[in-house]
Amino acid sequence: MKINYNYIKAILVLGLVVFLYGFAEKRNEVRELSHLEVEFTQTENLYLTEEAVNKLLIQNKLAFEKVGKETLDLNRVEAVLNNHAMIENAEVYLTLKGTLKTRISQRRPIGRVLGKPAFYIDRLGEKMPLSPNYSARVPVLKGVTENDFEEVYPLIKYINSDEFLTEHVTGISRLSGGVYQLEVRKMDFDLFFGKVERIENKFNNFKAFYKKAHKDDILSTYKMVDLQFGNQVVCTKK
Template sequence: MKVNWNYIKAFSLLVLVIFLYSFSSARNNQRKLDKIEVQFTNDENLYVTETAVNKLLIQNQDSVKNLAKEVLDLNILEKRLDTHAMIEDADVYLTVNGELGAKITQRKPIARVYGNESYYIDKNGKKMPLSKNYSARVPFIKNIKKEDIAEVYPLLAKIDKDEFLKKHITLIKRNSKGEYVLEMRLYDFEILFGEINSIESKTNNLKAFYKKAMLDHQLDSFKWVSLKYNNQVVCTKK
């Protein structure tokens, strides 16, 4: 019987490849983690520090550094990071170089509630605690309760996305009638926005009024500017 050495060589090569792959995979899993790299998706760690992230990356009362890859549960680490009040989303991963990576997306505040309880409202309309590390430059809100957040949120979202409004509106307050009043950064007249409706129309009217009054050099002469009436701006002079 003639022996087919080509088949034997191919089979031996296959066994060797499988052995080397298994050995390499086992060695890789046993490899110690020697570095943790934290990346913030907005390039700034404003509300949560890298130190705080590293503290959350702890397992069995020991740092994840110098642990073997195979003992890490990345899902658990991600869930641990997601519990932080300033983190919107966390992605934890391993690199082939033995590094543990954490990509952090921080929550974004769009307004700050001022009162007996102070807190931010984030871009998703949720309560967000104040940070000890950084104070966001966002409009203040007064005289609202927790149950009013959903009502005022569409206006806050509009202000955050509109360059003109974001630059000029510094304060939003709710009066006894349930209507909203806005204050501007550079001028002392108040803007009666009314109820949270027709947001696009009202803000466009405000921009048109501002542009016209600025050209006429009259912005300092007004006490009240009302947007609450349909398709018109009603002004009261000092």
């Protein structure tokens, strides 16, 4: 009977490959995690620091430096991070070298509501606490409560999306009857917006008025600018 040595060699090579793969996999499983690497999607980690993320995991008994890779529950890590008041979304994964990487999108405020305590409204229209690390430069909202979020959110969202308005509108006041008045940077006049409706039309009218009045150097002569009447801007002089 003729022995097929090539067949035997193939079996031995296959067995060696399976053994080495299993050995490497076992070592990879029991290897302890080396360190945490935090990536913030924004250019600056304004409201939350890498140290704060590390502390958060330790406080929730996820001190990963002493944990084997096979025992770490990535879903739990993500859940802990996503429950943080300053985090909008967190993604967590492991590298082959044992690095726990987290990619974090922080919540972004678009308005600051005065009150006791004060708080932000974020870009999704939800309540967000103030941060001890950073104070956002956003319009200040007066006379607004959580019950008014649905009403005022389209207004502050539009302001936040517009470069001109972001630069010039510094405050928003809710008056009785659900009408709004805006404060404009370095201007003495009150900007009466009215109800939160026809937002784009009203602001386009205001931009046209502002551009013309600024060119004519007469902005300082007004005490009230009213945007609520159709396609016109009604002004009251001092």
